[in-house]
Amino acid sequence: MEVLLYIAACLLIAVSGAHSYLGERYILSRLFKRDNLPKLFGGTEFTRHTLRFAWHLTSIAWCGFAAILFVLAQPSITKAAIANIIMATFTLHFLMALLGSKAKHLSWLVFLLVALCSTLAVQIG
Secondary structure: OHHHHHHHHHHHHHHHHHHHHHHHHHHHHHHOOOOOOOOEOOEOHHHHHHHHHHHHHHHHHHHHHHHHHHHHOOOOOOHHHHHHHHHHHHHHHHHHHHHHHOOOOOHHHHHHHHHHHHHHHHHHO
């Protein structure tokens, strides 16, 4: 069973890297050259930033799932280990959404709350 979890985790890491690299190179870069992107908050810059950070958040989420799969393959798994992975994953989500949108896309607040709740859950036990 552990081997299958390791394989699944490695596949997620591989697809995450491919998704970010190939998406940036072949989809986002071409999409951003278009002149008909929606103008949100007065221009297309917010749209570009939102599409870019949302695209890469998917890759980060897959890496978080990969980390959970790695932990599940260990003989002594704890709830705290999984909660810490969730906290780390959503801390990265928070930072990307905050910085990527310059705090205009309010998902950063939700991601921050998820990370904090996960952290508190581990500390409370």
